[in-house]
Amino acid sequence: MTPAELRAARDRLVPDVVADGLRVLFCGINPGLMSAATGHHFARPGNRFWPVLHASGFTPRQLRPAEQEELLGYGLGITNVVARASARADEISAEEFREGGRILTAKVERLRPRVLAVVGVTAYRTAFGEKKAVIGPQERTIGATRIWALPNPSGLNASWTLPRMAEEYGRLRAAAEAG
Template sequence: MPDVAADGLHVLFCGINPGLMTAATGHHFARPGNRFWPALHRSGFTPRLLKPAEQDELLSYGLGITNVVDRASARADELSAQEYQEGGRRLSLKVAKLRPRWLAVLGVTAYRQAFDDRRAKVGPQERTIGETRIWVLPNPSGLNAHWTAGTMAEEFALLREAAGLPRLG
């Protein structure tokens, strides 16, 4: 699954791994029940609700998307601890090269496993990768019932504000 990324982004969003529909379409967060695109819009990162096929438009807002693990699966719980650890190493190298201001990892469990930080919670992290700060966001999968679309958008908005970005839309 190719990244939507460029040097010096404001925020590089990092999914856990591509779902099967994402892998089939080539568009990040493609499953209709995924709340990434609605949360991104409702939080003010984008002026309108983007469709997964419009993912490249994110670059015009200084935003991008990557994944911790490259392998597609139906569910994130199909990934091994080794895949998360290797993904965390590769992600750190990618972030060091691209130098986004913020890395936003979408899923606290994925962050904990990829970066061996068992105490991490949703929100800003103490860890940095070079000058890049890290924020853990809730996993936008429709399977994550702990967060509603509204509370997820509120958390995204906190990151947008911390990044100093204006509310679009």
């Protein structure tokens, strides 16, 4: 991907990978430029989403971003709090996050996943006005859908190692399977 191709991807949308009644709907912060340029979620090399999904037992093998549609067969999907692509999450305003939270709530009410897993506790805090939220299951629900805040799999999130992240995602997997 050239720098010009990445710049051209700014503000593009990446289609959701969703269906009714998923076990877990993963929700990113917003698409990065690599994701927008390729049309695949968590596409940036160094993003640990796909390795963590496999290491935590959600998928039997590590999928590539281009294989994202296979998630539906595992009862999994992907969306974002904010739909538009940007180079960095700090380019998204608090109001955009709050509006994204309202849109996401309506989406979850329509799709009724068992669990909404927001990958980025700061994004969850801002989008839902939950200033004290921590990683893990949340008290808030959207209808019957439980909410879980997960660590952001970005390679920039160095405070979470892949094994530690896989452990937290594994806790979510076990809870989602338990019903």
